[in-house]
Amino acid sequence: MNQVLIALLLLISLPGLADDGLRTYPPTPEKRELVLHVLKVGPSALERSYDYEEYIDAAIDWYCKGDATILLPLLNAEVDGCNSEALGMFLGKELQQNPELIIKRLSSFPATTQKHAAILGSAADGAGWPPATSKTMRSNLAKLMKSPDPAIRKTAKLWLSTLVKFEKQQQKMG
Missing domain, CATH: 1.10.220 (Annexin V; domain 1)
Incomplete structure (x- = not known):
């Protein structure tokens, strides 16, 4: 499981690959797990900390599209x-x-x-x-x-x- 997260984090941290697919709803189980992991760990989970906002935005989008379970991890996320x-x-x-x-x-x-x-x-x-x-x-x-x-x-x-x-x-x- 950790290997999957590491692979996804590496892919997303490559320039040009912080894909809009993060906002795809419903997310794949892998994307959901990745977003939850990044929300839990914070910007330090990413190679480029400025990509963190994309994860926050994805979680907000998912909530607005009906995923109420994302609200607590979103509120517990590190914010600046x-x-x-x-x-x-x-x-x-x-x-x-x-x-x-x-x-x-x-x-x-x-x-x-x-x-x-x-x-x-x-x-x-x-x-x-x-x-x-x-x-x-x-x-x-x-x-x-x-x-x-x-x-x-x-x-x-x-x-x-x-x-x-x-x-x-x-x-x-x-």
């Missing part, structure tokens, strides 16, 4: 500025478009992972969300805080408080 922007934009958009689904999925994760997701989703690309978008997010979260499911209520409350804190910080800075 560029990757945190991609994850933040993705999470914020999910909160706008599929609020109940993303909060329900996040509610099953450890509290630290939920908080990490809330911070990324609140910050978006680092500058936060436009006022109208932020208002939609707050409204969605307020509705979810009335859910009969206590885990969903708790996760929505965490995200809402994180979003409000982020917005207050942004107001102080700007």
Whole structure:
């Protein structure tokens, strides 16, 4: 199994071969295993660390196409500025478009992972969300805080408080 991963990593790290096939859905078992491995290990798993963003993007694409199981490895992946922007934009958009689904999925994760997701989703690309978008997010979260499911209520409350804190910080800075 490790030999397969090493061979795939070598192929993908060759110039011109960081293929768009990473985003093919559903992925082959080998590509899925490779992406999960790279998300777990981080950029150091690759010869060219700047290719790491392709793996983050592939995981986001897979989630958007229906692979809910990729969400936890994606949130546990090592992030830097560029990757945190991609994850933040993705999470914020999910909160706008599929609020109940993303909060329900996040509610099953450890509290630290939920908080990490809330911070990324609140910050978006680092500058936060436009006022109208932020208002939609707050409204969605307020509705979810009335859910009969206590885990969903708790996760929505965490995200809402994180979003409000982020917005207050942004107001102080700007």
